[in-house]
Amino acid sequence: MKWLVFMVVVMKCGLTAAETVPLATALDTPGREWSVTANQYSVSPYGIPDAGAIGGSLVVMGYGTEIHTVVSGPRLMKIRYRGQAPMVFFDGNYSSDAGHPLDPAPAGWFDGIWSLPTGETSLTLWGAITEIDRVEFIAPPVTLAAALGLAEGSISTGGADPWTIAPYAELSGYGARIEAFRGHADSSLEMPAQGPAEVIFYWKAENYNNGLAVLVDGKKTDVMDGSATSGRTMIEIPAGPHTVRWVARPPKASDPWTPSRHC
Numbered sequence: 001m002k003w004l005v006f007m008v009v010v011m012k013c014g015l016t017a018a019e020t021v022p023l024a025t026a027l028d029t030p031g032r033e034w035s036v037t038a039n040q041y042s043v044s045p046y047g048i049p050d051a052g053a054i055g056g057s058l059v060v061m062g063y064g065t066e067i068h069t070v071v072s073g074p075r076l077m078k079i080r081y082r083g084q085a086p087m088v089f090f091d092g093n094y095s096s097d098a099g100h101p102l103d104p105a106p107a108g109w110f111d112g113i114w115s116l117p118t119g120e121t122s123l124t125l126w127g128a129i130t131e132i133d134r135v136e137f138i139a140p141p142v143t144l145a146a147a148l149g150l151a152e153g154s155i156s157t158g159g160a161d162p163w164t165i166a167p168y169a170e171l172s173g174y175g176a177r178i179e180a181f182r183g184h185a186d187s188s189l190e191m192p193a194q195g196p197a198e199v200i201f202y203w204k205a206e207n208y209n210n211g212l213a214v215l216v217d218g219k220k221t222d223v224m225d226g227s228a229t230s231g232r233t234m235i236e237i238p239a240g241p242h243t244v245r246w247v248a249r250p251p252k253a254s255d256p257w258t259p260s261r262h263c
Helices: none
Strands: 035-037 044-047 055-061 067-083 089-091 099-101 110-126 130-138 156-159 163-168 172-182 187-204 212-216 230-248 260-262
Touching: 035 110, 044 172, 055 067, 067 163, 110 163, 172 187
Parallel strands: none
Antiparallel strands: 035 067, 044 055, 055 130, 067 110, 067 130, 089 110, 099 110, 156 187, 163 172, 172 260, 187 230, 212 230
16 A cells, blocks of 8 residues: 655744844834734744844745734835845735845845825835845825925926826935816926026826827927836937927817826
8 A cells, every 4th residue: 555645844933032123113103002813824924133124124925924004195115135036015905116236235125115195004015035124114205396306495386287296116315296177277396597408307197199299498398208108208409598388288168087186
C-alpha cells in the first residue's frame, strides 16, 4: 500500500515582545493608530529594528496580511518599501497609482507615491512579502503659487469656477485643479513671463477636446493637443515681458458632458 501525504508547513517567527517595535514607531508615524489583519498562513505584521531603515526600524508584512489606519485628504502619501510593492486601498477600493524607484535605489528600497482622496478615508496596505520602512503624509502647499513652484504673488486667477490645490502622484507633487462646470463662464490662471524663456507645464483632463487653451499676451497658441487627455507641454517665450494665461472653457449649457477638470 502506498500513501500520498500532502503537507502545509506554516513557519512563524519566534520574536518576543521585547524584540518587536510598535507599528507607529516602525513606520515613522508617531501617535497614529494602526490595526492589523493576519493571514492564516502568515504571521501578523510586526515591527523590528533594522539598521538600513531611515528611523532604525521597519514593518514586515507576510503574504496576504494587512495594516489599516484612517487618513484625511486630499494630500500625498509616500511609502518607502522593500520587496513586493504594497497594494493600497482607500475605503476598500484599490488604488492603481504605481511606485517609483528611488534614484539611486539604496539596498533595494523603493518609493511609492499615492494621492489620497478628499475627506476621511480608511487606508489599507496589503502586503506580499513586503518590508515597509516609512509611511509619510505630505501636506499640500498653502497657496497656488507654491503648488505650481512659482514665486508668491506671481499668479492671478479669475472666472466663475475656482482653482484649487490638488495632489498628483504622477509628478510626486501638487498642482492647480479646476472643475469647469457646464454653462459657466471661462476661468483663467495667469502669470508673467520674462523672455527669452521656455514655460513647461504638465496637464491632464477628464475627456478629449478638453477646452483648455493657452494664451500668450492674449493670443491663443496651438500647443494644446485636442486629441489627448494629458501631456507635457512647452511654450517658447520671446524676449521681453509677456503674460501667459491658461483658460478653462466649460462645455456649453446644451452640452450633456460632465464637468471638465484641468490641472
